[in-house]
Amino acid sequence: MIQRPLGRTGRQVSAIGLGTWQLGADWGDVSEADATAVLEASMAHGVTLFDTADVYGDGRSESIIGALLAARPGHAMTVATKMGRRLAQEPENYTPENFRAWTERSRRNLGVDTLDLVQLHCPPTAVIEDAATYDALDALVAEGAVAAYGVSVETCDQALAAISRPNVTNVQIIFNPFRLKPLDEVLPAAEAAGVAIFARVPLASGLLSGKYTATTTFAANDHRTFNRHGEAFDRGETFSGVDFEVGVAAAAELAASLPEGVSLPAATLAWIAAQQGVTTVIPGARNVRQAEANAAAAALLDGGFDVEAFGRVVREVYDRDLREAIHPLW
Numbered sequence: 001m002i003q004r005p006l007g008r009t010g011r012q013v014s015a016i017g018l019g020t021w022q023l024g025a026d027w028g029d030v031s032e033a034d035a036t037a038v039l040e041a042s043m044a045h046g047v048t049l050f051d052t053a054d055v056y057g058d059g060r061s062e063s064i065i066g067a068l069l070a071a072r073p074g075h076a077m078t079v080a081t082k083m084g085r086r087l088a089q090e091p092e093n094y095t096p097e098n099f100r101a102w103t104e105r106s107r108r109n110l111g112v113d114t115l116d117l118v119q120l121h122c123p124p125t126a127v128i129e130d131a132a133t134y135d136a137l138d139a140l141v142a143e144g145a146v147a148a149y150g151v152s153v154e155t156c157d158q159a160l161a162a163i164s165r166p167n168v169t170n171v172q173i174i175f176n177p178f179r180l181k182p183l184d185e186v187l188p189a190a191e192a193a194g195v196a197i198f199a200r201v202p203l204a205s206g207l208l209s210g211k212y213t214a215t216t217t218f219a220a221n222d223h224r225t226f227n228r229h230g231e232a233f234d235r236g237e238t239f240s241g242v243d244f245e246v247g248v249a250a251a252a253e254l255a256a257s258l259p260e261g262v263s264l265p266a267a268t269l270a271w272i273a274a275q276q277g278v279t280t281v282i283p284g285a286r287n288v289r290q291a292e293a294n295a296a297a298a299a300l301l302d303g304g305f306d307v308e309a310f311g312r313v314v315r316e317v318y319d320r321d322l323r324e325a326i327h328p329l330w
């Protein structure tokens with residue numbers, strides 16, 4: 001597995017990491033044993049980055065990660081967590097006191113004195129643009145509560161605002177074949193500033209697995225049922241904001257363009273990881289089979305797969321079927 005610098009931290013993280021929202025809640029039921037097995041399988045395949053959040057299962061995802069890593073002293077993992085959604089996403093809630101309380105809770109859940117990386121969890125634009133936000137985060141670093149911080153964002157403009165701040169380690173943003181706008185300005189700006197980019201929702205919540213049909217349904221407690229139209233949180237977090245049937249057809253076209261033996265999710269993850277400016281891709285996995293397949297996709301970066309040819313099909317499909325609906329929004 002290729003390892004890449006995590007911004008200016010001196011740490012290295014794998015080009016393909018693991019998103020662990022699935023190990024908390026909102027994706028149907030994942031047992032604790034299955035969650036632990038997903039983490040172990042990822043580590044066994046060279047993954048050195050777990051992305052989590054204090055709200056995934058109200059701390060369940062963090063606690064399962066913490067328990068596993070406590071049993072592995074000397075591990076090489078970086079854990080990136082998030083804070084800011086335990087209260088309403090209103091500017092007045094992003095206070096130094098709340099930051100301190102949230103990071104204390106995450107440190108307890110993860111069983112560490114210092115968080116490797118904490119990301120603001122899609123705060124309002126006013127918070128991203130406010131110098132006081134970064135003063136409060138710098139104070140947490142000075143106190144040793146966190147080693148580094150970043151910002152998870154919804155839009156490219158928010159990403160650019162965060163990238164312009166001197167001590168931001170990473171920006172996490174949705175970037176996948178159905179969400180190409182970050183290619184325009186965000187990735188070049190991040191690279192120039194030495195800010196790491198985490199590409200989240202890389203499989204468009206599973207659409208880019210190519211396994212769904214127009215009639216596929218999801219569990220009632222799965223956001224792919226209850227947030228299709230943004231009822232619970234930003235619509236862009238579910239299927240990347242793409243209409244489900246449009247996405248199913250676009251995924252089928254991308255899959256048909258691939259050579260024998262290369263799966264759509266693997267090609268997608270490799271293509272994302274190959275884009276200049278991307279540090280790591282963080283697919284979520286609900287079981288060991290998915291976690292192993294996703295980590296193994298890094299092997300496609302070794303030259304055996306024509307990433308650029310796939311990229312040409314990606315742009316063609318995006319420009320024809322998705323750009324008009326997606327590009328103006330995020």
Ligand SMILES: NC(=O)c1ccc[n+]([C@@H]2O[C@H](COP(=O)([O-])OP(=O)(O)OC[C@H]3O[C@@H](n4cnc5c(N)ncnc54)[C@H](OP(=O)(O)O)[C@@H]3O)[C@@H](O)[C@H]2O)c1
Nearest residue numbers: 019020021152200201202203204205206209283284290293
């Ligand atoms: N606001 C934020 O900061 C924010 C928001 C969203 C996500 N994230 C982070 O980003 C991570 C990734 O995004 P995501 O989990 O929302 O979406 P994703 O990675 O695009 O999609 C995950 C889903 O894709 C399917 N899948 C994964 N690997 C597969 C494989 N090899 N073969 C077939 N299907 C596969 C699974 O669907 P099935 O369940 O149908 O099997 C899985 O649940 C999250 O886990 C979280 O850590 C952060």
